[in-house]
Amino acid sequence: MYYYSHTLSNGLRIVHLPVDSPVSYCGFAVNAGTRDEEGSEFGLAHFVEHMIFKGTKKRKAWHILNRMENVGGELNAYTTKEETFIYSIFMEEHFGRAFELLADLVFCSQFPQQEIEKEVDVILDEINSYEDSPSELIFDEFENFIFEGHALGHNILGDEKSLLSFNSESGRSFMKRFYAPENMIFFSMGRIDFKKIVRLAENALADISFPMVNRNRKAPEFVAPTERRIHKDTHQAHVLIGSRAYSMFDEKRFPLFLLNNLLGGPGMNNRLNLSLREKNGLVYNVESNVTSYTDTGLATIYFGTDPKNMEKAIRLVNKELTKIRDVKLSTSQLTIAKKQVIGQLGVSSDNREGLFLGLGKSFLHYNHYDTLPEVFHRVEKLTAEDILAVANEIFAPEQLFCLIYQ
Known part of the structure; x- marks a missing residue:
């Protein structure tokens, strides 16, 4: 699957993935x-992500x-710890309409004061909904636990005190600091001709140029x-049990990705699900996840259970972690694990929106997009020794944090 890219004179990167579909996608990352x-x-x-939809120089909400x-x-x-995505999905004949609107939102938002109080109330309701969902809240609290004192630990939604202090200038100031062309990409997917996209961008965006302020990102200190x-x-x-893991630029993230899939990935045959649910009936849901940031990462195992079964479930998790640290995968186990990951990646690529957003995130950070064959090749190269090494680095007992709601 081939993609096209181009960089405007102001530093804005453009990437397009041709897909034979009447539905098109485009956006800014x-x-x-x-x-x-x-x-x-x-x-x-x-807050900025919400407010850019509330008014520009020429449009009301x-x-x-x-x-x-x-x-x-x-x-x-949507907003993450390190990125913001603004995008649209539409029939291909409306590409020009979507492009013009998105450019207006990203470069000409005004943050009308009369809209701010209403939107702050909306976000406060969003925060309260998380407070009512411990299975979601525990993930936010765990990041604040493991990255204590660092901005990566902060809840994306913020808190009431900060939200109530925001005004029009707060939003415009943040955009002026970070929404510079050199700090973003325009990405698209569909049948539209790439030369047309470049012409649209040249005509509408090439003259937009202002420097981004010096970024003050620092890796989190040891906790x-x-x-x-x-x-x-x-x-x-x-x-929630977990530890710090590898950044998105560390090659060890690939064996960790396969290990995570084997341990508690989406397949019902993952080791934690077989142990805690199928064999012992202790949980409805158990999962493991890996998140990579630009300078660190996170590996976690989550489950919810009846309080009387909690200690037994924790022991079973630790038993599975001991196995992955001490026992190297056999040739047949490694082959099956690779086939499963490759199959899951192939199936997930059929989700066009997920494919599109993956394109944007990849090009934003790597200035490159790995096609499926390239990803499959990386998976195929992994060895049992690679898996065992990351298991002992990431899931060693002395590395593990544990957060419990009871």
């Missing part, structure tokens, strides 16, 4: 997220809302692993 906020700005990156909806398209955005128990008035006990 900005290399700025929660970890780029200053001390008094908790939640500002996410109602016009923005209807611009793509009126032709059956969608307009979406000693420990266990923390927090009382929650919930029916289930919720447990």
